[in-house]
Amino acid sequence: MSLNRVLLAISALWLAISSAGVGAGSLAEDKQALLDFLAAAPHGRGLNWSRATAVCRLWTGITCSADGSRVVAVRLPGIGFSGPIPPNTLSRLSALRILSLRANILSGPFPADFANLTALTGLHLQLNRFSGPLPSDFSRWKNLTVLDLSFNDFNGSIPASISNLTHLTALNLSNNSFSGQIPDLDLPNLLFLNLSGNHLNGTIPKSIQGFPNSSFSGNDLSPVYPLTPASLPAQTPLLVPSPSPVSSSITMRKLSESAILGIIVGGCALLFVMLALFLYLCCSRGKEENFVSGKASKGDLSPEKSVSRNQGMNNRLVFFEGCTFDFDLEDLLRASAEVLGKGTFGTAYKAVLEDATTVVVKRLKEAGVGKKEFEQQMEVVGRIKHENVAELRAYYYSKDEKLMVYDYYTQGNVSSLLHVYLT
């Protein structure tokens, strides 16, 4: 027999033993692990766990797999468990998927041996007195869907590896002592996020800006949209936008229900106002014909309106009355832009001009309207003054390009921002 064969045989044997070790685990071992936990962890209320009874059917708080071969869930809320979780007890439940020890008096660090509970999908340790930092590598719990560690005293930073938990739907770290920056939690399935009541600082990463204010309150976070150009994210020229439909759709998906309701209500209101104005204009057409159509065709400025216009027959940016902006089309096209979102009628960009003026530019999709009609519509929209509707400041029409320029709102007026690009 060659040396190679011997080595092969030995490694095969070793593999068999080690995989048996990993797969090892039986109901009897799970039962023993639970009894060890109960014996070592002080608790207020008694549990009717007895060695003589069937763990799957008769033990409070225990759920087994369908075939009754392993313990898959342990739910022991409010039993009065205190002190640290005894090491090498619960961590031996290697098939455990759900562990809830919420509302006890457990303390000490995050149990290091939970690293062995790789099948966990739900970990609920909220309302205890755990302290110290979280483990840095959360990747081992890759099936985790719910992580609730709220109302403890965990500190240190939020581990960046949480962003590896792609199945995560709920993350609640509220009311702890986490500090430092929030990592980029670009999690496709995340529906609930609560980081409130910590000592987090820095800015809220773009990936989670769609969550409500109360997800972040009680921290030292900076405003979502700092207006200093230096802190703007990667930028592209307006006319060669590199839209990121993925990130914008993520933001959209994560809007809270109230935001969506706001959009719908606001959209309806806007539609109604536009309709009313159109009707008004149509009905009083005889009287105002010159005012509306004469201006558009001849390019005259009616004295009452004092609409200022840039020179140039075709390339004019038309500003509305009271607008303090001082730029022309060239400036606008040179501005750096960032996609804010895509609506039914086009794409909205945040444009930062050279002098740091920030506006929202909506580029309309091929609308198929003539110049006259477009200008009439713009005049109507430009007259809308409502606290919840972003004000149209200027527009631009050419055969190939139709732009609308709005005020840019800092955070705090998210609904206005949404009206801009959704209507």
Ligand SMILES: *[C@@H]1O[C@H](CO)[C@@H](O)[C@H](O)[C@H]1NC(C)=O
């Ligand atoms: C333990 O309590 C549960 C309900 O809390 C009950 O269903 C179960 O039968 C009890 N087990 C024993 C062994 O008494």
Ligand SMILES: *[C@@H]1O[C@H](CO)[C@@H](O)[C@H](O)[C@H]1NC(C)=O
């Ligand atoms: C995890 O389980 C293995 C055995 O399966 C054991 O050797 C190891 O010490 C455990 N790790 C921890 C952190 O308890």
Ligand SMILES: *[C@@H]1O[C@H](CO)[C@@H](O)[C@H](O)[C@H]1NC(C)=O
């Ligand atoms: C994670 O879930 C998948 C699908 O349910 C399962 O096949 C896999 O074994 C789980 N991973 C662990 C470590 O239990």
Ligand SMILES: *[C@@H]1O[C@H](CO)[C@@H](O)[C@H](O)[C@H]1NC(C)=O
């Ligand atoms: C976390 O809390 C512990 C005490 O529980 C303290 O010793 C440690 O310095 C704290 N760490 C940070 C980063 O605040």
Ligand SMILES: *[C@@H]1O[C@H](CO)[C@@H](O)[C@H](O)[C@H]1NC(C)=O
């Ligand atoms: C995510 O997991 C991969 C591999 O498991 C690892 O290399 C990477 O560092 C993890 N990411 C973070 C942010 O921890």
Ligand SMILES: *[C@@H]1O[C@H](CO)[C@@H](O)[C@H](O)[C@H]1NC(C)=O
């Ligand atoms: C933590 O957040 C989740 C999801 O939003 C929620 O179901 C749970 O009740 C929260 N926990 C506490 C203690 O508020």
Ligand SMILES: *[C@@H]1O[C@H](CO)[C@@H](O)[C@H](O)[C@H]1NC(C)=O
């Ligand atoms: C954030 O807080 C940490 C300490 O928790 C501090 O070192 C850091 O300077 C703070 N950063 C900012 C931008 O305030």
Ligand SMILES: *[C@@H]1O[C@H](CO)[C@@H](O)[C@H](O)[C@H]1NC(C)=O
């Ligand atoms: C939890 O955090 C919120 C938000 O900062 C705070 O208002 C509340 O007092 C905290 N609750 C407890 C019990 O610490």
Ligand SMILES: *[C@@H]1O[C@H](CO)[C@@H](O)[C@H](O)[C@H]1NC(C)=O
């Ligand atoms: C986050 O938790 C705080 C404190 O528990 C609560 O007031 C707030 O409503 C929660 N926010 C969300 C979005 O669940």
Ligand SMILES: *[C@@H]1O[C@H](CO)[C@@H](O)[C@H](O)[C@H]1NC(C)=O
């Ligand atoms: C968000 O909450 C803070 C208080 O934590 C409040 O000052 C701020 O005005 C709120 N912002 C919005 C947009 O509601």
